[in-house]
Amino acid sequence: MSPRSVISSARRLVVKVGSSSLTGSDGDIDHDRLVSLADALARKHAEGTQVVLVSSGAIAAGLQPLGLSTRPRDLATQQAAASVGQGALLAAYTHAFGMHRITVGQVLLTADDVTRRSHYANARRTLERLLDLRVLPIVNENDTVATSEIRFGDNDRLAALVAHLIDADALVLLSDVDALYDGPPSRAGTSRIPLVRGPQDLAHVVIGGSGSKVGTGGMTTKVEAARIATAAGVTTAVTAADRVTEVLGGEDVGTIFLPMGVRGRSRRLWLEHATTARGRLIIDAGAVAALVHRKKSLLPAGITAVEGTFHDGDPVDVCSPDGVRIARGLVNYSSAELPSLLGRSTRELAADLGPEYEREVIHRDDLVVL
Template identity: 65%
Template sequence: MARERVRDAARMVVKVGSSSLTTPQGMIDVDRVDALVDVLAARRQSGTQVVLVSSGAIAAGLGPLGLRARPKDLATQQAAASVGQGVLIARYTSSFARYGLRVGQVLLTADDMMRRSHHRNAQRTLARLLELGIVPVVNENDTVATDEIRFGDNDRLAALVAHLTHADAMVLLSDVDALYDGDPRKAGSARIADVRGPEDLDGVELGSGGSVGTGGMVTKVQAAKIATGAGVPVVLTAAAHAAHALAGADVGTYFHPGGRHPGTRLLWLAHAATGRGRLHLDTGAVAAVVDRRMSLLPAGVLKVEGDFAAGDPVDLYGPHGHPVARGLVNFDAGEIPELLGRSTRELASALGPEYERELIHRDDIVILEPHVP
């Protein structure tokens, strides 16, 4: 039985959405939090290491700030997160303490998954917390994240954390009990019990998020794709069914794993990053990068667009006008025009030895689509 992988998982990531933790007015629902913690604590006490990825910081800050709905501007979202994150972690601390368990707060930005030193530090911190018997409570660091470096939703964050921690399974808890082949509110819609590949989702329409959270079925399916592509099975169900889902029961939708574990940074680049600029390549450069998996050199770049810094993700476009890859660039946008069309040897001779390097190293490139001539 496939769901035994969830039942027997030695380490799992559980993600819960804002709507499963708060009232419509944005206040923390103590009973809902306690009910979730009851399930997670029981699993933790059975010997499983649990990482909780929890939304709810912004939603929890709405009530204390006197806001009636989730703010649309980034500054107010950050203010709400600043107030709400303290409320949220205090509630988890108190609730887990009923079982003699301690929690540790881990706030991440997408930048932490991309920068080599940052993601290694995050990985070490999470690993040590688990070794010490702590339940890590992970959330996006909404107080400092900008539009350019946001995960966009905690579903994708959970998938990346599952990979980062080498989890055996991931459970996505929402206010919807499963993925359906139609609107679950309408008669005739059937639960999709298993997803083994993209073909199982052909013709399925996915809804959007609600007023409190930012996610929806689209982001949950995307998160499941990220996790299963890294070999991690996923169960999607309602928070009310958490105990059954963790026990491997036939609830919700089970996404079967189908991939190997790629590097976390490359996983982030492919699924969670947004290019902050564009490099337009000639045909030869596209063939070198996409077909032969080589580094990108200045000689093959025709044009640069955007304002980015060294280390930022940029999209690589081919002559056909579509992105073919994404990578972490080694130069600022302002430096690149002078390098275009020139060999690294020529650049080193003219500008110095520090310019005898690739624009993007092959280890920092992910392919976005098959090469289109």
């Protein structure tokens, strides 16, 4: 099967659209663009494809009602704009898909939610059930409650992680640029890159762009999202929103990134790509070998130093004696509690402090080796 036919024949498909593709010159939501996107996805839905839409635009939709001309820089105002705009955006999608008798469901995610074991399973279960019921989920980051420390950072990365979460066949990233080019698209002589087989195909490509005045992404974030998705075995396409019908039909538009990994769900991809470390644990050489080679959990005996301020359940980086990051995981102790436990066995800690201390600092299920 050709890479483009993987997109057109996908049984389960994630499509991401950026704010710049949904807004007009005034920064407000352009309903004609939104309806055109909904029409294209509705056709795939009618063919039996399970479609998940990851949509930016909540903050953009809130700008005009709040009297703002550009995306706010401070987090509090972004959250206020998202609060105002999220309802308007969902109402527009509900109406547009309703014209095709398709029910939509809103799913708001935060990175903090879906990296914790029970929440990750719940997010996956919710999306699976919505798809089973022939509902079209509309996913966005929960900007109204996300903080600067617990954000996906952009919806391109969120879409890649959602594609992995639901074991999608393909991911399509839509923006205002029609493909990845071997140089700045505005420069004469640059050419579209139709196919990326692996990192070697991008070794000499200059990738830039920081997104529009209403968005946060650019081609850099799309290439990074493609790297995450293809590492999870998901074929990925990048093209312009106005070419959505063509790319979903398997036509030669945009850029296709071939999968490099094996499909299959694992929270560890989320731990690696959806979290920001709140601190660091420095470990000795023996603990490095236990984590990397023997696939063990991290115990207090192997930790030599604690850096940063964090709480039980927060993501932290695990570093070798020379400070090189080797893993990331969710810690079971706070930074205030942990220093007094260093270098001691769990059996000794349980005897001195009680059975609740006979636990790992980071359990293997909550640890990803980088």
